[in-house]
Amino acid sequence: MKRFKTTRRNFLKGSAFITSSAAGTGLLVGANPELEAAPASPQDAAKDRKTALAQCPYCGVGCGTVIQTENGKIVSMRPDKDHPTNYGLQCIKGLTAAEPIYVDRLEGDSYVRKDVWAEWKKPDHGDLGYVTKTKGSFDDEHFVRVPYKEASVMVAHKIAHFAKEFGGNSIALYGSGQLTMEGQYLENLFMKGVLGSNTIEANARMCMTSAVTGYFATLGSDTPPLAYDDIEMCDMLMHFGHNARESHPIIFWRAADHKKKNDIPTVVVDPRRTGTVMGYEDINPKNTVHVPILNGDISFLNSLAHVLLKEHPDVIDWDFLKEHTAGWKEYTDGVLRDYSPEQVQDRMGGPNHD
Template identity: 80%
Template sequence: MKRIKMDRRDFLKSSAFIASTATGASLMVGANPELEAATTGTDDTNTVSRTTALAQCPYCGVGCGTVIQAENGKIVSMRPDKEHPTNYGLQCIKGLTAAEPIYVDRMEGDSYVRKDVWAEWQKPGHGDLEYVSSTKGSFDEEHFVRVSYEEASELVDHKIAHFAKKYTGNSIGLYGSGQLTMEGQYMENLFMKGVLGSNTIEANARMCMTSAVTGYSKILGSDTPPLAYEDIELSDMIIHFGHNAREAHPIIFWRAADHKKKNDIPTVVVDPRYTGTAKGYEDINPDNSVHVPILNGDISFLNALAHVLLKDHPDVIDWAFLREHVTGWEEYIETVTNEYSPEQVQDRMGGPGHDVPPELIRRVAGMFADATRKRLARAKGGQSIPGSMNAGYGGVVIMWGIGYNQSIHGQHNVISVINLLTLTGNLAKPGCGPFSMTGQPNAMGERFTGGLTGRLPFNEPLKNDEHRAHIAKQWRVPLRNLDTAMNAQNPGMAIGMMERALKGEVKAMFLVYATHVDLPDQNNLVRPALNKTFNVVQ
């Protein structure tokens, strides 16, 4: 299969029929001579079958392109893809060593089954299919037996069928991952909702991205970040909220730092810690690199920036955009004008060691205004990016990490970012916008394929009668299975699934490319719950 290249214009053209046309796959053998499958060897007894393929790094949310070389079915090399539009031949140490865990002792060879569970399975009639291992909680080798994949699959098949028949399909749970390919996410949802009729399906994407997703959806009508990585190099200013990109998303930091070095753009890091990201930017140019050591009060800080822009830089307020495309802006402007001056928010910034004085807020607002003016000047001069509106390019990109989402008011944090960008027209144009960074490369795919409670592919609600019928037809499953899933309850979603397991309502749990340790309340909820369920870890 050929490598597919697509720029902004091509993507916009193809998006009209994206629902019916597949433009790529998770693994592709390229037309490049370096990327051809080949068999080499000196003689018949020493033949090496070598395959080189393109894949996505599974670690963080960046999604770097990698070139994987396998010999006789075993990965022997991973290197960055020089032609990939995300990393351009760069790769951090996590990506370069991504294949190593595959060949850790416990991962090689046959499947692991707990010894006492396997002994029960060997009894006449397979014994008690609801038997719970007495060694749960211990992972010592002595408690496991190695069995073939086929034998382990047969055991799982029988147990899942037993639970589904006796307790309904909704007694089967699945916790998925943003590290899965789109195809894997699609299949797990088909299996759970289309085959079992279960609505007990969640993913770690729920835990990391809920605030960003609901913030985007509530304000913009879609859960998709409205910009791309190439907007980093088009921006005139980058702000990070709770985002140590240098450590968490190294390729993104390198791209932003390179852009700063070449074009001297200002950068701001809003974080209680003095992170490597803040230090890295200051090493490039300390004069236009700002660290805001805020401990709390993110919303107040953002609203104070809006206050200063309205008062001191009214020329960057996009009144036409507000009137034509935005609702509720009058109330927003009135509130930030009357209640969020830099002086009024001082008691909300955090305390000793985390001071954010009014002059610092005004400095950041001034940098924000100057960056916005550059975009406005390009628009006035007719400078635009091919395939985009004639609205110029550049302005301000605001990025944030998972910690910014995981707050009691995380959704409001996100909404406050979008509000500020909307006020100044730094939205829906190249080189600006709200950019959430996720923890895994396909978290959005989990939502897109519907791998969550109450969702179907294309992130449509399970309660949508027309879409439910359409998906049943495409999946070639009885519509009643999806009707059953729709009527099944999973209150509390990811956490509620564990609460139900603790009560004995969930009998089996699939953990697919995911671990339970990222869920809250491990000692009182999650581990006790999983001690009661039959668990399948993939």
Template identity: 55%
Template sequence: MRRRQFIKSTAATAALGNVSASAWAIPNSEKYQLQESAAPTDILAACPYCGVGCGTIIKTKNGRITHIVPDKDHPTNRGLQCIKGLTSAEAIYVNRLTKPLVRKDMSDPLRGKVSKTKGSYDLSLFREATWDEAEELVAEQVAEIVKTSGGNSVGLYGSGQLTLEGQYLENIFMKGILGSNTIEANARMCMTSAVTGYIKSLGSDTPPTCYEDVELADMICFWGHNPRGAHPILFWRVADYKSKKNIPTLVVDPRRTGTVMGLEDINPKTSHHFPTINGDISIHNALAHAIVERHPEAVAWDFLKQHTTGWEAYVEEVKKDYRPEDVVDRTKIAPEKIYEVAKLWAEASIAGRKRGNGGVLCIWGIGYNQHLHGQHNTMSLVNLMALTGNVGRPGCGPHSQTGQPNAMGERLTGGLTGRLPFNIGLDDAKHRAWCAEQWGIPQERLDKTAGMQNTGMAVGMMER
């Protein structure tokens, strides 16, 4: 491809990351050109703040955003919204750039020139530029870097706050156009423990749960998670359901958080708190021990035999080494409290299994993942859920709550190192060929990209 053609094809995508891909990259793209129309006054959107993904209505007047209101018809928040989402419009027109700025003393990494003003953002150090000039400038530099050092020398860090379309386009741009495998996102960086734990235990990183499971559960547990502060709408749904059905709840967190206090305010007798520090896996296994020994009717023996492997060794190990009395040095939880919660867990599991929906729903947050043994936290919890048959049924399951609303979308579209759309590995030759055909690019480019690595990307970003 000629340099000028490259610039024209990638300028907008390189500069903005969320506009249409080049015409040559998407067959028959003329069919999908946007038509101009009058600006709407109400715009449906997803709140970008946390991982809940509340439905939001952006109110506008004369082409400007005025305020945010919750969407009463959205199935997630049902007309509720926390203060973070409600005030999200306040910063939009405060100290915002209206034109692209170019540093007067701009770095030129290919020639070893580092800007003397790098790290300073005083407006006097910049000059205004047009959008066309800025796009051309970025595309020129990217093209020259690719020509000199190869596509893998250009990196991109994505986000779970992008739309699916934006995530899909950034993957086309990096792997399909530049031939770069240096692409990551917090959709994996902050979720690696849950993702790999899910894959190792369930075979897929897709959580086998949804928000509707909350109102079907017989017991809800939060592991290393303070949703009252981090995911308020999720907490409100759980609190509302608890106030109506008086279900037992468990919070495992070294702190006495707002979540703990909020659930206790509803009913302290059915609200349990394990203030452990790094004792989570021992708690999982101690609960498993108590259930196997004292409530064997709660063990899903048929499920284990039909759908799992290694369960015999797991059961034998928890029976032998995880009596609550023997692991109190790690859990810091009184054995009688473990036995009490194990009884509630067993009762909820049996009730859900008999009814065909419900059981135990376990939810954890980012803190549980970014942990000394985050992956094993997930795997150990899934073991306990499988032991009691709390997988694959409405109203129960292991639910990893993300920090951003479209983190799963980033993985689904393949916007990560070594992945392609539908979260299939870049090492899958058949899928590479299919993607190359859909993207309208030479298959050889994707084949070459599949062999590239850049393991120092994350550290390199932080160092710069």
């Protein structure tokens, strides 16, 4: 083997089951040596199966996955016990990642707004430019289930109508960083080659525009100098608006295991009391802090800096600041002037915290 370096309710139920099972049976990093040391092996595969190593296609954690195919079809996906990211663990998303490939979507149903569908069913399909009267409302009463094939025909006619009436650029496409290379190629081929539209945007660019700008300004590079191994090396862990237990379960499991073994404090800054908060509290509520501010992460961080500057200046590496950072004097002066905990409370919202 060559190595290359369904509903939301059901998903959440499955995630909760796997998370609780992992915590309850010690299926976390280091809890069972066999999860870390046992090599991924195709020995149990049938002779006519092909085995390849790949990366889970869902979230950005990048878990290693062992894929087996038979007659060109994926018949097995399991976590790679050798992979340094997930060490043989995988969440419900990764374990079922191949299932959507074999769903016949053309046999399913779609939801279409009732008034739009009623207009479409008129002679000659009525007004193809019709705009729904229920725009902005997503109550069930405004929708009707129709066969996917029929709905796709309606969409195709509307696309053709707008392209002819207003030009290809009147039609926009919003993509995703989770698309495969083949999917992105087809998107571009359709939008640019067929419709003549360059109105294409994606979450990947919108997300990274702010992130990379911040990385360059603060770190001098477009990627943060971090590794997952830092989780097991840290003395305290903070999450800002990050419900890792649901969105990145492997990260949460590694962090929870580290907290359980070393009793590190954890802080979750999130207006919601999420599964991440409750998971850490289950391990040790005494050193689990939940900060439910409504907004203002920067204000909150600057208020922490204010307290450090005022009450704990001895923990600040002043020599490092002077030698390796620019604008530190202006920053510290501004923080001391404008970001005391009392000054930022109103702009952050949420309950008072001492």
